[in-house]
Amino acid sequence: MTKTALITGAASGLGYELALLLANDDYNLILIDIDNTNLQVAKTEIEKLFSCSVSIVFKDLSKPNVAIEIMEEINNIPIDVLVNNAGFGLFGTFANTEWERELDMLHVHILTTTHLTKLVLEGMLKRGSGKILNMSSLAAFQPGPLMSIYYASKSYLLSFSEAIANELKGTGITVTALCPGPTKTSFQKVVSNNTSKNKISFNMACPSAVALYGYNAMQKGKIVAIPGAINKCLSTVHRFVSRKMVTQIVRNLQEKNREL
Numbered sequence: 001m002t003k004t005a006l007i008t009g010a011a012s013g014l015g016y017e018l019a020l021l022l023a024n025d026d027y028n029l030i031l032i033d034i035d036n037t038n039l040q041v042a043k044t045e046i047e048k049l050f051s052c053s054v055s056i057v058f059k060d061l062s063k064p065n066v067a068i069e070i071m072e073e074i075n076n077i078p079i080d081v082l083v084n085n086a087g088f089g090l091f092g093t094f095a096n097t098e099w100e101r102e103l104d105m106l107h108v109h110i111l112t113t114t115h116l117t118k119l120v121l122e123g124m125l126k127r128g129s130g131k132i133l134n135m136s137s138l139a140a141f142q143p144g145p146l147m148s149i150y151y152a153s154k155s156y157l158l159s160f161s162e163a164i165a166n167e168l169k170g171t172g173i174t175v176t177a178l179c180p181g182p183t184k185t186s187f188q189k190v191v192s193n194n195t196s197k198n199k200i201s202f203n204m205a206c207p208s209a210v211a212l213y214g215y216n217a218m219q220k221g222k223i224v225a226i227p228g229a230i231n232k233c234l235s236t237v238h239r240f241v242s243r244k245m246v247t248q249i250v251r252n253l254q255e256k257n258r259e260l
């Protein structure tokens with residue numbers, strides 16, 4: 001029987017790459033994004049390449065109760081794979097960043113992801129199978145001055161994923177937190193306000209490789225997936241130096257690479 005995958009933030013970047021991998025494995029797709037133009041393009045491209053069915057749902061995931069709206073719009077169709085991928089970054093000191101944008105981020109990264117997971121999990125538990133991939137980040141492993149809410153929200157996603165993965169042991173449902181380092185998508189341009197000071201080119205990964213790594217980890221039921229040897233090392237730095245020091249290192253890197 002054909003399986004269905006729901007992917008948020010699927011119009012571009014890592015979400016789009018994950019959609020391609022799922023289509024290649026014969027999943028029918030439900031693609032969700034706020035970018036309606038790119039969503040239509042993604043649907044057309046995937047339908048050209050694969051024979052799966054592709055539905056698109058144009059939604060702003062920062063709105064309250066949007067997870068309920070999504071489930072109603074898709075008629076509570078059974079979801080075999082849930083990819084909570086949508087997200088964005090915001091750079092600046094917390095005292096000066098725009099609250100509306102931060103509220104949107106907290107909704108997209110935390111509230112909507114958590115709610116959608118709860119709603120989709122209900123059906124997965126009844127069927128005794130399912131896979132959930134939550135897009136965390138290397139940012140999850142330490143505090144992130146100048147991107148404080150982004151780093152904290154990605155820590156939430158890592159912690160939440162590990163906790164429910166443990167609770168779901170033996171149910172047939174697995175939860176994977178994918179924790180990429182810097183990846184060449186429009187995310188990097190947006191977070192750097194399109195300024196010329198976006199110098200992060202060292203250790204910049206290709207989105208298709210990151211998606212493939214995450215996809216394989218999800219299929220194997222791995223709980224935490226960190227693509228790249230350098231990123232794996234970086235994710236352990238907090239074990240060897242004090243949290244105060246690791247926080248300062250992140251600040252120095254952010255200041256060096258982005259414009260305040």
Ligand SMILES: NC(=O)c1ccc[n+]([C@@H]2O[C@H](COP(=O)([O-])OP(=O)(O)OC[C@H]3O[C@@H](n4cnc5c(N)ncnc54)[C@H](OP(=O)(O)O)[C@@H]3O)[C@@H](O)[C@H]2O)c1
Pocket residue numbers: 008009010011012013014015032033034035059060061062085086087088089104108135136137138179180181182183184185186187188
């Ligand atoms: N790229 C990196 O370096 C990196 C590293 C670690 C983790 N990540 C995570 O990877 C995920 C995917 O990002 P990406 O790098 O692939 O960037 P991307 O190309 O910008 O993709 C993110 C997608 O999510 C959509 N989105 C943003 N806000 C939304 C909302 N309120 N409702 C619905 N859709 C929304 C974006 O639409 P718009 O373009 O219209 O905003 C975009 O299509 C994010 O969660 C990000 O935090 C990225």
